[in-house]
Amino acid sequence: MKTTDIVVVGGGIIGFSLAYGLAKKGAHVNVLDNVKGMYSASRGNFGLVWVQGKGQGMPHYAEWTLQASREWHNFSEELSDASGIEIDYQQPGGFEVCLGEKEWSMRKAELEQLRDEFPGGNYDYQMLDRKQMQEYIPKMRLGEIVTGASYCQHDGHLNPLKLLTALIAAHKETGAELYTDQKVESVSYRNKCFEIKTAKDNYSAKKVVLACGLGIKELAQQVGLKIPIRPQRGQILVTERAKPSLEFPFVTIRQTHEGSFMLGASHEEVGYNTETTLDQMRKIATHTVQTFPELSRLQLIRCWGALRVLTPDAKPVYVESESCPGAYVATSHSGITLTPLHARILPAWILEGTTPEGFEQFHSNRFDA
Numbered sequence: 001m002k003t004t005d006i007v008v009v010g011g012g013i014i015g016f017s018l019a020y021g022l023a024k025k026g027a028h029v030n031v032l033d034n035v036k037g038m039y040s041a042s043r044g045n046f047g048l049v050w051v052q053g054k055g056q057g058m059p060h061y062a063e064w065t066l067q068a069s070r071e072w073h074n075f076s077e078e079l080s081d082a083s084g085i086e087i088d089y090q091q092p093g094g095f096e097v098c099l100g101e102k103e104w105s106m107r108k109a110e111l112e113q114l115r116d117e118f119p120g121g122n123y124d125y126q127m128l129d130r131k132q133m134q135e136y137i138p139k140m141r142l143g144e145i146v147t148g149a150s151y152c153q154h155d156g157h158l159n160p161l162k163l164l165t166a167l168i169a170a171h172k173e174t175g176a177e178l179y180t181d182q183k184v185e186s187v188s189y190r191n192k193c194f195e196i197k198t199a200k201d202n203y204s205a206k207k208v209v210l211a212c213g214l215g216i217k218e219l220a221q222q223v224g225l226k227i228p229i230r231p232q233r234g235q236i237l238v239t240e241r242a243k244p245s246l247e248f249p250f251v252t253i254r255q256t257h258e259g260s261f262m263l264g265a266s267h268e269e270v271g272y273n274t275e276t277t278l279d280q281m282r283k284i285a286t287h288t289v290q291t292f293p294e295l296s297r298l299q300l301i302r303c304w305g306a307l308r309v310l311t312p313d314a315k316p317v318y319v320e321s322e323s324c325p326g327a328y329v330a331t332s333h334s335g336i337t338l339t340p341l342h343a344r345i346l347p348a349w350i351l352e353g354t355t356p357e358g359f360e361q362f363h364s365n366r367f368d369a
């Protein structure tokens, strides 16, 4: 039996953001990850740090996302110092392109609603017409059917694989331990202590954090929590490298630091299926070429499907169990965007019980009705 202060179950972006932050605050942390697991959103995502469009129906989530984007610059420097790894973080602002008048009007209405709901009504975005948009992107010609875009100065992007590698390296620097190939099979609570069993080992800890993405649902039940999450597939395409021409990330198109264009991602309700399909690849490629016709000359070199970890309202859940105090769940779509808060605010909640105003809105009891 290995004994520690806190066991974090799950070695994805959220697990490692938390583990790094907890260890930095002095806790002895063990991360248990099932590396052979089939599903890792952290290894298959699009790499956006994205604010615009998020938070409809929950203004606090819009504020939470904005706060994360404001902390990103400082956090990326901290992570680079702690790990020695650059994650290619940039925040030039980002676009969501509109193809046709209808898309433009719908996007405008959507963002106006967000602005109306946002505390103080000062939600930052601009609706740009085609001419204004083209002025931002002089090096690339817009397709005929582009009517304009929404733009938000807080949006950015990074290399998500380098982010995960940097978090793992920074976490190791704190002296914390990572046990890979450890699928957690059960979590039990006795005498104010948790026993966490994998096929190979047993761990004992005062606290346990379930941050294992799609694996949460099953384990959360064992500590008295009902967390309704589901998979949603996103397919992504990658082109060969090209000279730098697109400085701004789009929600569906971005040029990486290395020069490739990432294109995507689909939204498909297909259960636990990570296959790629010709139909979706064609849709993504068509949307890309309609936006920037010149990208049609680039070769596609890779594609993959990965599963989002979604709650019913696609917003985060952060909750401590009432029946097993000391057991926590942390899950979110947009786990890349929210990394600084997961590494800085959630550890204070878990270790000291301190939470920012409005944090209770992320409780899973909002789904009980």
Ligand SMILES: Cc1cc2nc3c(=O)[nH]c(=O)nc-3n(C[C@H](O)[C@H](O)[C@H](O)COP(=O)(O)OP(=O)(O)OC[C@H]3O[C@@H](n4cnc5c(N)ncnc54)[C@H](O)[C@@H]3O)c2cc1C
Pocket: 009, 010, 011, 012, 013, 014, 015, 032, 033, 034, 035, 036, 037, 038, 039, 040, 041, 042, 043, 044, 045, 046, 047, 048, 049, 050, 182, 183, 184, 185, 211, 212, 213, 214, 215, 216, 219, 233, 234, 235, 236, 265, 306, 307, 308, 309, 331, 332, 333, 334, 335, 336, 337, 338
């Ligand atoms: C196609 C796509 C595009 C996306 N684009 C963006 C984006 O641009 N920006 C953004 O902010 N977010 C994006 N996301 C979302 C983001 O990737 C996720 O929010 C984030 O990766 C979730 O991280 P996680 O650590 O919770 O889950 P995961 O990455 O799934 O990690 C969970 C880990 O837990 C392990 N595990 C599961 N069960 C167990 C168990 N029983 N025992 C031990 N280990 C276990 C798994 O093997 C895995 O390693 C995207 C997601 C997808 C799929």
